[in-house]
Amino acid sequence: MNALTARIRAIPTWQVTLSAALLGLGFLIAAQLASEGPRVRYTSQERTPLVETALDLQKQQDGLKQQILDLRAEIQGYEATGEGGAAVTRALNDRLDQARMAAGLVSLSGPGLVIQLSDSSAAVPPDGNDRDYLVSGQDVLAVVEELWLAGAEGVAVNGERVTTGTAIVDIGGSVLVNSAYLVPPYQVAAIGPADMFDRLTRSPGFVDFVRARSETFGIGVGYAVSDTVDLPAYAGLVNLRHGRAAASPSPFPGDGPSATPEDGP
Amino acid sequence: MRRRRGRVALSLVLVLLGFLVVVQLRSQSAGQALNGLSVQELGELVANLSTRNDQLREEILTLGRQRDGVKGAVDRGDTSAAQIRSDLNRIMAWSGALGVTGPGVKVTVDGPLPGDAVEELLNELRNAGAEAISLGDIRVVPGVVVTGPPGSLVATGVVLANPVEIMAIGASDTLAGSLTRAGGPIAQLGARYPDVVISVSAVDKLEIPPTDRDLSPKLGRPRL
Numbered sequence: 067m068n069a070l071t072a073r074i075r076a077i078p079t080w081q082v083t084l085s086a087a088l089l090g091l092g093f094l095i096a097a098q099l100a101s102e103g104p105r106v107r108y109t110s111q112e113r114t115p116l117v118e119t120a121l122d123l124q125k126q127q128d129g130l131k132q133q134i135l136d137l138r139a140e141i142q143g144y145e146a147t148g149e150g151g152a153a154v155t156r157a158l159n160d161r162l163d164q165a166r167m168a169a170g171l172v173s174l175s176g177p178g179l180v181i182q183l184s185d186s187s188a189a190v191p192p193d194g195n196d197r198d199y200l201v202s203g204q205d206v207l208a209v210v211e212e213l214w215l216a217g218a219e220g221v222a223v224n225g226e227r228v229t230t231g232t233a234i235v236d237i238g239g240s241v242l243v244n245s246a247y248l249v250p251p252y253q254v255a256a257i258g259p260a261d262m263f264d265r266l267t268r269s270p271g272f273v274d275f276v277r278a279r280s281e282t283f284g285i286g287v288g289y290a291v292s293d294t295v296d297l298p299a300y301a302g303l304v305n306l307r308h309g310r311a312a313a314s315p316s317p318f319p320g321d322g323p324s325a326t327p328e329d330g331p
Numbered sequence: 332m333r334r335r336r337g338r339v340a341l342s343l344v345l346v347l348l349g350f351l352v353v354v355q356l357r358s359q360s361a362g363q364a365l366n367g368l369s370v371q372e373l374g375e376l377v378a379n380l381s382t383r384n385d386q387l388r389e390e391i392l393t394l395g396r397q398r399d400g401v402k403g404a405v406d407r408g409d410t411s412a413a414q415i416r417s418d419l420n421r422i423m424a425w426s427g428a429l430g431v432t433g434p435g436v437k438v439t440v441d442g443p444l445p446g447d448a449v450e451e452l453l454n455e456l457r458n459a460g461a462e463a464i465s466l467g468d469i470r471v472v473p474g475v476v477v478t479g480p481p482g483s484l485v486a487t488g489v490v491l492a493n494p495v496e497i498m499a500i501g502a503s504d505t506l507a508g509s510l511t512r513a514g515g516p517i518a519q520l521g522a523r524y525p526d527v528v529i530s531v532s533a534v535d536k537l538e539i540p541p542t543d544r545d546l547s548p549k550l551g552r553p554r555l
Contacts, residue, residue, distance in 0.1 A: 084337065087344045094351040116373040117365045123380035130387035137394035144401040145415055158415045164547055165419055169426035170473070174551030207454060208447070211476045219548045221473070230427050230472050233458035237379065238372030240364060245383030247376065249364050257551040271478065296554060303386045304425045305393055309462045309500040311420045312430030312538065 124247050131301035138171065138299075170229040170300040174220050176257040178295035179266070181209055184251035186284035196239075198283050201250055203236030205279055206243070209254045210234065212272040216265040218256035220297045224248040227300040244302055251286070255295050263291050424463070427472035427542040431463040433500040435537045436507050441494035442527030443481030448520050450477055452497060452529075455516045459509035461499035463539040466491060470542040481524070487544070503533035 145159055166172050183206065186199035210221055210228055221228040226243040228234075234243050241248050256262065266272050279285040368376065401414045423429040438452060453471055456464055464471040469486055477486045484491040499506055510517050510531050517529045 078337065081337065084341045084344060087341065087348055091344060091348050091351065094348065112370045113373065116370065116377060119377050120365055120373060120380060123377060123384055127380060127384050127387065130384060130391065133391050134387060134394060137391065137398055141394065141398050141401055141418070144398065144405050145418075147405050155412045155415065158412055158419065162415055162419045162422070165422045165426065165428065167548055167551075167553065168428060168546035169422050171422065173554035174548055175554040176548070176551035178550075207450070211450060214474045214476050215478070218474070220551050228473060230425065231457055231462070232473075233454050235454070235458050237376045238368040240368060240372075240376065242376070242379060245379050247380065257548065259550065297551065301387075302383075303390045304422060305390060306421070306424055306431060306433070306462050306500075308435070308502060309424070309431040309433030309539075311424030312432050312541075 120247065127246060134301045135299060142166075169304070170220065170227045170297075171304065173299045174257055174297045175294055176220075177260065177293050178218070178255065178257040178291075179213070179263050180256075180290045180292065180295060181213070181254045182251050182286070182288040182290075183209065183254065184286035184288070186286070188284035199285070200239045201241065201252055201285055202239065203234050203241045205275075205285065206241055206252050206254065207234040208271070208275050212266055212269055212275065213254065213256040213258070213262070215269060215271070216256075216258065216262045218258040218262060220257045222255050222297045224253055225298050227298055229300045229302075231303070244300070255297060257295050257297060263289065423541075426546060427463070427470045427544075428546060430470075430541045431500055431539045432536060433462070434503055434533070434535050435461070435498060435500040436503050436510075437532050437534050437537070438497040438499070438510065439494050439530045439532075440497070440527065441529075442524065443493075444484075444495075444520065444524055444527050444529075445481045446476070446478040446484055448524065449484060449495065449497075451516050451520065452510065453477070455509055456497070456499045456501075456506060459501065459506045461501045461506060463500045465498045465539045467496055468540055470540055472542045472544060472546060474544060474546075475542075498534075498537050498539055500537055500539055507531045507533060 145162065163172075167174070183201045185201055188199060190196050190199050206223055210223065213221055223234070223241075223243045226232070226246050226248065228243070232244050234241065236242070241250075241252060259265075276287055280287045365373065365376075397414065397418065404414060420429065424431050436456075438456075440449065440452070449466075453464060453466075466475075466477065466486055467489075469475060469489060475487055477484055477491070479485045482493070484495060509515065510529075512518075517531070520527065520529060
């Protein structure tokens with residue numbers, strides 16, 4: 067026994083470290099090869115360019131959204147500069163700021179809740195459907211709707227703000243919000259009242275959702291209540307191409323025959 | 332000497348280890364998730380992303396023109412009230428604070444359909460590019476959710492009488508096509524609820540009212 071201990075002690079430290087590192091290396095090589103499995107299985111001449119195109123389009127989309135946010139900030143800056151002391155313009159600018167906030171075009175921070183939905187780690191039974199064990203667009207939509215019902219005043223999913231035109235859809239188990247391709251886990255963040263969590267977890271619809279998806283298929287549902295939840299601004303189309311705004315029920319400041327000298331020629 | 336060789340070997344192994352950790356983590360992300368999709372689903376995803384990017388480019392052009400207009404007004408020493416008013420109108424109509432008129436579709440749901448099924452129809456209309464949607468006289472904005480079992484639908488505390496009428500402004504052929512396509516939401520709902528009749532008709536001019544909800548955040552503050 068003493069001889070064995072002595073032999074172990076005689077092994078240089080660097081050899082022990084090297085062995086541990088080689089063990090880790092072996093594990094990672096095995097994991098990498100295993101993760102290549104599905105790719106090899108599904109790879110075809112059509113698939114590879116489609117995957118590359120989708121990734122490229124998503125990258126372009128991120129850049130375009132940033133351009134929109136930058137342009138909006140620039141416009142807002144000019145509009146503020148142009149106030150020029152005119153009371154009517156100042157009032158219009160205030161109203162515009164409010165309208166932007168109400169529309170989801172401004173990043174917000176406030177008390178709220180984040181719900182994380184993650185794919186199931188349970189083994190799929192032989193007669194089971196793989197997709198039942200993945201978070202779907204329907205799951206995300208259900209949670210967003212339950213948050214609205216619990217009193218949320220703003221919601222975002224993985225950095226995509228939910229607005230009046232937001233659709234949440236899935237294509238083959240992948241979730242798109244505002245047509246942006248999102249990667250699980252899905253974090254549904256909401257700003258709302260202090261009792262939002264209690265209202266949510268007492269809602270029969272949410273209880274049914276947890277029972278149907280979490281308890282049956284193992285979909286992960288995590289919660290975090292926070293004093294500071296950040297919601298990004300919506301970066302997308304804010305245009306009516308087919309519709310036209312109806313007349314404002316309450317006239318804008320400066321509307322009417324006696325107003326708008328500052329409109330100028 | 333032996334000890335030095337050992338350190339070199341250890342360093343090389345650790346570098347390789349770090350590299351593989353990064354590769355492994357990166358391969359867990361978007362690219363890998365896409366590998367679970369079929370060719371048809373990938374095609375649908377590409378089409379979706381492409382359409383959205385075209386819309387974003389269009390928005391960038393609009394905002395660019397708007398920026399030039401406001402900047403021009405400021406450079407000339409004018410105040411920019413006309414520009415601001417136009418921007419305000421656009422944002423309020425889009426968000427639901429102002430009514431909207433235009434062409435679109437009227438969807439009539441006749442029969443006992445549950446709230447989540449009506450939400451599926453609304454979600455599909457949004458996905459097809461609806462610019463404004465109403466349920467009867469209720470403008471559909473964030474926070475408006477249709478709930479209830481079949482035959483007892485409620486939205487914002489208002490009971491929705493049968494038949495439920497959904498109006499949506501947008502390209503009527505695209506909106507109608509999206510709802511009625513083979514395997515689309517109406518086909519799926521028809522299979523699940525055979526007693527329900529859902530019809531879609533194109534309308535030249537719809538008038539969708541503004542919301543009566545206060546959309547301004549009360550607890551959230553602008554993040555600088």
